[in-house]
Amino acid sequence: MMEMETLECKHITKRYDTGKFALRNVSFAIPAKGIFALIGRNGAGKTTLIRMLATQLMPTSGSATINGIDVVDGAEELRNLIACVPQEARAVGWVTPKQFVTSYLLWRGLGYSEASRKAVAALDRLGLWKVKDVQCQKLSGGMKRKVLVAMIVASGAKIIFLDEPTTGLDPISRNELWNMLRKLKDDHFIFLTTHYLEEAERLADIIGILDDGRLRAIGTIDDLRKKVRYPYSIKILSKVHVEKPRNGMIVKGIDENYQVVTTEKEAHELSKRLISKRVRFAMNPLTLDDIFYYIVKKPIEVESYDEEDEW
Amino acid sequence: MKDRFSQILASILVNAVYAMINYPVVLISTLLAPFSLFIVIVFVSHGQLLSVAVGGALIMTMISSGTSMQQDLSHLKNDFKLQDMVISSPTSARMYLIGMAISEIVYFLPVLLVLLILTALYISTSALGYFEIFAVMTIMFIFSVSLGFILSTFTSDVVQSWAFSGIVSTLLSALPPVYYPISYVPAVFQPVVYLSPATYAAEIVQAIVNPGLVNFSAGTIAIDWIVITAVCIITTFIAIKKSRWREN
Incomplete structure (x- = not known):
């Protein structure tokens, strides 16, 4: 049953006319359900991959299938099943949310009355009823983004591509959008890209890490933790001397602060010693931020940490 | 069929429709442009070239619709990312082109x-003559919107779109003797104006x-008909087959 409810990429490579490789031999297979988040720095190749899967861009080589349908040869069939909100997409400024969502549904082939009815229902569902007749350009950034979500909700497409959907949104609007996506994930497959690692950690069932066009890691957050040799981190919040653990490292983390990364067992042993010395510290399983940092950019290791060292 | 009508x-x-409803001022701007x-x-001609100018305005309105479409589509594509949203939907490039045209x-x-009224008032010809004018207008319309569509799919921002628009306007609007006879163009420049398909339509x-x-x-x-028909067919073919709809 590999072909059903599966997104599979085989050796996808994209080389632009300039000679630059955007993707290099990317291969993976994931269930096409729930939320998949592709994370990476700017220029990592996230948008190139999502545009390819959303049938907007041809690969240079390799292939990809969604639910067994090839994104190149089966593009016409696939376009009935997918909806995509590109990076920096906006609802057309001079139309109202109702007019915009209705028009999008017309492009998807619905009749006018059905499109209009579904548009109003989706806008209502997303709390946009009051602004449905206001020109989109007069809406806030968060509202505009919600209009696009209403558009894909109304479309009935089961496979949704969102390229950096929360970029530029304030924390409240971002949270509202996250809640909407959580509601959608039960009966949709959402493929999103983001460079907000918190977004991926809080939303995604599966996370992929893309760097310089290469897929560095893919899996659940627990899978990704296992990719890192030492899955626990201790950030010491008091001035104290700490020796490098037997199994572990002292490293400069993503926040430029030093931390001890080690095994779960040694982390607990060290924590007991720190407690006995009344040292303040924070012990956590590695966050996605840490994991991303370790996978994409090798951290700087030091032999020991002293109180004189910079925090 | 119903799907295509919806698209x-x-x-x-x-x-x-929504642009005109929400910004009625665009109607005035559009109305003034060809006039x-x-x-x-x-x-300047003391009315002697009135009928020729009406004919010219008919052609120019069709050509303007193409340059206008190029700007509209570039704006929708680059500022709202509408083209990408539509690509990932059941609408084909052809249906999008027809709808936008x-x-x-x-x-x-x-x-x-307005031009229809002026035509009725100042152009006196046979039924075949009116049909031929209509045919020229249709051919120039298909040619210009196809050209506009091709260029819009290749633009990556509005500034680039303006540049294309300026070049196309010069080639199709300013250069050819649409509002006056080609005999008014100095002989040395006449080969140049024949570079524009609008010149053949105007003749x-x-x-x-x-x-x-x-x-x-x-x-x-006869040559004029052959040229505008051939240019129209080639441009339409390129628009449907070679435009950068799904990017390579």
Whole structure:
């Protein structure tokens, strides 16, 4: 049953006319359900991959299938099943949310009355009823983004591509959008890209890490933790001397602060010693931020940490 | 079939109807555009070139719809990412092109209405003559919207779109003798104006609306028809087959 409810990429490579490789031999297979988040720095190749899967861009080589349908040869069939909100997409400024969502549904082939009815229902569902007749350009950034979500909700497409959907949104609007996506994930497959690692950690069932066009890691957050040799981190919040653990490292983390990364067992042993010395510290399983940092950019290791060292 | 009608309707609504409803001022702007040079020509010629200028305005309105479509589509593509949203939907490049082309006609309906009245008042010809004018207008419309579509799919921002638009306007609007006979163009420049398909269209229309003013042979007119038809077919083919819809 590999072909059903599966997104599979085989050796996808994209080389632009300039000679630059955007993707290099990317291969993976994931269930096409729930939320998949592709994370990476700017220029990592996230948008190139999502545009390819959303049938907007041809690969240079390799292939990809969604639910067994090839994104190149089966593009016409696939376009009935997918909806995509590109990076920096906006609802057309001079139309109202109702007019915009209705028009999008017309492009998807619905009749006018059905499109209009579904548009109003989706806008209502997303709390946009009051602004449905206001020109989109007069809406806030968060509202505009919600209009696009209403558009894909109304479309009935089961496979949704969102390229950096929360970029530029304030924390409240971002949270509202996250809640909407959580509601959608039960009966949709959402493929999103983001460079907000918190977004991926809080939303995604599966996370992929893309760097310089290469897929560095893919899996659940627990899978990704296992990719890192030492899955626990201790950030010491008091001035104290700490020796490098037997199994572990002292490293400069993503926040430029030093931390001890080690095994779960040694982390607990060290924590007991720190407690006995009344040292303040924070012990956590590695966050996605840490994991991303370790996978994409090798951290700087030091032999020991002293109180004189910079925090 | 119903699907395709819906897809065409979506483009007409977004690009024409909703724009006109929400910004009625665009109607005035659109209405004035083809008449600026028309008025100058009529005044300078003391009305002698009135019928030729009406014929010219008919052609220019069709060409303007193409340049206008290029700007509209570039704006929708680059500022709203609409083209990418539509690509990932069941709408094909062809349906999008047809819908947007018709939206431009809807946009230019007020102008066409005025020109229709002027044609009735100042152009006297046979039924075949009117049909030929209509055919030239249709060919120039298909040619210009196809060209506009091709260019819009290749633009990556609005500034680039303006540049394309400027070049196309010069080649199709300023250069060819649409509002006056080609004999008014100095002989040394005449080969240059024949680079524009609008010149061939103008010759056909001018021979119909004011046969006393211009004197083209049957062979010249036949060549004019062949040129505008061929250019139209080639441009339309490229628009459908070679435009950058799904990018390589």
